[in-house]
Amino acid sequence: MAVSADGAVVLSLAGEWQLGRPRPAVSQLAWPEGALRLRLDCQALRQWDSSILLYLRPLWEECQRRGIAIDLDDLPPGLRRLLVLATAVTAPLERDDLAEDGFVGRVGEGSRQVLVAALRVCTFVGELCVAVLKLLVGRARMRLGDLITESAKAGYQALFIVSLIGYLIGLILAFIGAIPLKWFGAQIYTASLIGIGMLRLMAAVMVGVVMAGRTAASFAAELGTMQTNEEIDALRCMGVPPMEFLVLPRFLAMTLMMPLLCVYGDILSLAGGLTVGVLYLGFGTVEFWEQLVLTTRLEDLYVGVFTSWIFGMLLGICGCYQGMNCGRDSAAVGRATTAAVVSSIVCMVIATAPITVLTVLWKI
């Protein structure tokens, strides 16, 4: 580039400028001293696409920085307009999270968010307790029809998947358990293994995981979509508390149906174990049943049912909490659904530990 007497320099843009082909960098330009104005010569310019804009935009910024005016008269009209659009200054959006925090700031902000989330969960659980109390004194705005509908969704509509998983888990556990028991000639204890294992914990966990993926996720998706569509706002505006109208029937349905599904899962898993006992290990049905009754106590069943009742409450809370605290876009519904499943399973595992330890310590 050479500078003329009036301080103008000419930059020629020639040939084909297309994406995917190499293009020069603005930093490679040797700017002559005393340049006041830059004229772009496009006589030899042939085909062009966004590639040339990717060059001209930093060129414009460099000129701004150096205080050089650009003369665009020779640019093709379409390219000129695109460049004007691309270099237009947009007012920055005011955001809360633009501050550049250091490590300490980020840790502090992260901790604050954890505390806020914990507070929100406590508030939600507290409001739910109030709603349950209002229901007990007959003052909750919950429709019986909603409870029946949600119970059907969380109950008999889940029977097929619980049957399938329950039977197969019983079958698999019996097969796996039979291997070491055979070493000691104690195959008959496969019935005890299935009885104690499934009735006491495994069936509750199995049903819990199935219901977390099936029903807790659907609670989060339903309520999240209602949040996105302002349906929950519409309820609030009428003075209908969503906690009583939407959350309570779902929570109760899950709490009531989980123990029943657990008992159903127990029966199917015992059937799975019996299948292995009869067809693989060669026991008679009566023999298997007698061993089961001899070594399995009714308390094992009670512990399993109690555990699944606790799981039902946790799943109801996790699914509904994520839905009610969902953002207002479709991606947020997806996030709420995922979070509902993950938090449900995590909560169940965390709850299992004290239940197992305490029931063993208390010799239940």
Place this chain on the structure above:
Amino acid sequence: MAENTTSNRNSPPPPIEVRDLTMAYGERVIVRDMNFVVPAGEIFIVMGGSGCGKSTLLRHLIGLMAPAKGRVFRDGVDFWALSGAEQDRMKRRSGILFQGGALWSAMTLAENIALPLREFTRYREKEIREICELKLSLVGLAGFGDYYPAAISGGMRKRASLARAMALDPEVLFFDEPSAGLDPVSARRLDELILALRESLGATVVVITHDLASIFAIGGMAIFLDSGSKSIAARGRPRELLDQGSNPALIDFLTRGERHTKLPALRADGSSKI
């Protein structure tokens, strides 16, 4: 009590009064120090560009969001000083047409209208059915009671939502962007419906909109929220504001930017020194 009311012995309190209201999300202030009164039986328009805080103001007026500062009076009573149960009772005296309709998707149109009637009145089931049919016919949806929201068009959903908003015969009707997402003809019909219902029912109507056609068609008193100054930049009737207004942001808004804002990319004269 005196601090929490605007009661006056000579005249009934206005259905809505806003005093020194500042709206904010956390630290970020949206609009500060707003003052306005919505007179009873009038149409009141809140207008402004996208992101100026119109919908946030609506959430304050309908009791979904508490003010960062200032007070919102409903019928002369400080809304946020009321107990939860009193707030709920106050909320039931207004109806809201949300931007997307916000009909409960698991219920039919008739069930949507019947829900507030079943929850808050002691009408018999037969009466409730009759009221549902009446409200649907008022918005031109007679015979659509058994339809689910997903089975009808966007314009019909808005009208059904209006029927639900009128279920409890509210004293104040709020409309959030009533013409959003509608074709021009449907939008105009909805505007006409709003005017007709207001004249017939005598309700106070608050319309939140940025749609110029609706603003000029509906008329009424208006305030203009400006995101630049974060305040009410102008107030008056839209046509008068356009004729007399000197606020560049308002004139820009009411003329779609044709009077003040230069849009360089749209110029075709080739003047291209930048």
